[in-house]
Amino acid sequence: xxxxxxxxxxxSFSGLYFSFVIIFILAFSVLFSLVTASMPAxxxxxxxxxxxxxxxxxxxxxxxxxxxKGESVIKVCGFAKTDVKYYVIALVAFVSVFxxxxxxxxxxxxxxxxxxxxxxxPITLPEFSAINYLSVVLTVCxxxxxxxxxxMRGIVLRGIKSGSVILNAVIGGLLFSLFHMSPMQTPYxxxxxxxxxxxxxxxxxxxxxxxxxxxxxxxxxxxxxxxPTLFAVQGGWMLAIIIPAIICAVxxxxxxxxxxxxxxxxxxNLKGFFLCALAGIVICVLxxxxxxxx
Numbered sequence: 497x498x499x500x501x502x503x504x505x506x507x508s509f510s511g512l513y514f515s516f517v518i519i520f521i522l523a524f525s526v527l528f529s530l531v532t533a534s535m536p537a538x539x540x541x542x543x544x545x546x547x548x549x550x551x552x553x554x555x556x557x558x559x560x561x562x563x564x565k566g567e568s569v570i571k572v573c574g575f576a577k578t579d580v581k582y583y584v585i586a587l588v589a590f591v592s593v594f595x596x597x598x599x600x601x602x603x604x605x606x607x608x609x610x611x612x613x614x615x616x617x618p619i620t621l622p623e624f625s626a627i628n629y630l631s632v633v634l635t636v637c638x639x640x641x642x643x644x645x646x647x648m649r650g651i652v653l654r655g656i657k658s659g660s661v662i663l664n665a666v667i668g669g670l671l672f673s674l675f676h677m678s679p680m681q682t683p684y685x686x687x688x689x690x691x692x693x694x695x696x697x698x699x700x701x702x703x704x705x706x707x708x709x710x711x712x713x714x715x716x717x718x719x720x721x722x723x724p725t726l727f728a729v730q731g732g733w734m735l736a737i738i739i740p741a742i743i744c745a746v747x748x749x750x751x752x753x754x755x756x757x758x759x760x761x762x763x764x765n766l767k768g769f770f771l772c773a774l775a776g777i778v779i780c781v782l783x784x785x786x787x788x789x790x
Contacts, residue, residue, distance in 0.1 A: 507765040509565065510655025511772030514671065517557045517647055518776035524553035540622035547635035551643035558646055574650035574702035582699035586708040589691045589748050593684075594712055596741030601684035608679055608788070615790050616680050624721050632717055641710035648672050648689065649696040649705050658766050661697055662753060668693030671773075677783035688712065691745070694752035 528549045535542050562572045570576075608614035621636075622628040653668045672689025673682050692705040719726050770777075 506655040507657060507769040508772045509561075510652050511769040511774075513557070513561045513647075513651050513655075514773040515776035515779075516561065517554055518675070518779050520553040520557040521550050522779065524549050524556075540628055543620065543622050544628075544631050544635050547632070548639060551635075551639035554643035554647050555639075558643070558651065561651065572651060573646040574654050574696065574700075576701040576703070578699040578701040578704065582695060582701070582704045583707065585748060585752070586692075586695050586704035587711070588744065589695060590708040590711050590715075592741045592744035592748060593687055593691060594715055594741075595737050596739075596743075596745045597684055597687050599738060601681055604683045605680060612788075614679060614788055618680075621717065621720055629717075629721060633714065636717055637710050637713040641706050641713060644672075644675075645692075645702050645706040645709050648675065649692055650702045653693055653696055656766070656769055661694070664697060665690050665693040668696075671777075674777060674780040674784065677780050677787060679784060679788045682784075687745070691749055691752070694749065698752055 528546065532542055532545065558573065559569075562569050565572050605614070605616050609616060621632055648668065648671065652671060653664065656664050656667060658664055658667075669686045669688075669690030672692075673686040676682075676685055688709075692708065695708070696702055696705050
């Protein structure tokens with residue numbers, strides 16, 4: 497069992513949880529590879545199962561740490577009632593980031609490819625059918641939204657008490673970006689992680705960000721199946737969407753930053769957090785580099 501002092505210190509506990517989540521993901525990935533060794537990698541079932549590996553690993557790690565913490569799942573994971581305005585803000589944030597920063601991320605990947613020789617391998621969804629579409633919605637939209645928000649905006653972010661909203665949100669964005677261990681969406685994942693962290697801090701709840709995260713993934717999947725060329729089209733009408741979306745994203749971020757603080761700032765223990773999260777961070781960085789090098 498873990499040292500009791502680590503469990504009681506929220507920041508050390510959150511950092512340790514982050515490291516264990518990454519280790520669980522890698523362990524489940526290895527197990528998945530062994531179990532599906534005889535399964536064709538091009539099959540729809542293989543793709544669906546591969547999508548579920550990470551969120552299932554996160555859920556298992558979370559249940560283990562909730563047990564160690566000795567508190568209710570609802571409290572540890574950040575499920576709490578909050579003002580309706582934060583649901584509206586989360587929806588606005590999703591729309592503005594999705595339409596405003598998608599092309600920015602594409603430009604980043606193009607830069608890596610053209611200047612640094614990065615070979616981006618896009619994620620391939622199973623062939624369209626009603627069953628496959630619903631299965632992808634479950635494994636790519638619902639499970640990751642729930643698992644990743646519980647992990648990153650729930651246990652990890654809620655355990656950090658630096659006393660600075662901006663600093664906490666930056667840490668949340670950086671960890672969320674690293675957590676995916678892939679160069680393909682690094683700027684987009686940082687932006688999403690930063691804004692969602694602000695929403696979670698201000699609202700005191702992970703529920704609005706779970707919904708926004710689901711909508712983000714659902715939009716990506718649905719567009720990929722039904723309108724895959726949507727963002728490939730260039731023209732004035734696209735700029736008419738992107739520019740207001742970016743402005744809206746900036747305005748939403750500013751609104752969240754200048755909002756009233758939620759109670760008295762607490763003295764933090766960021767050193768304890770990063771020491772305990774170091775193993776997970778190092779693994780993420782190494783996996784990011786490995787993915788970049790191909």
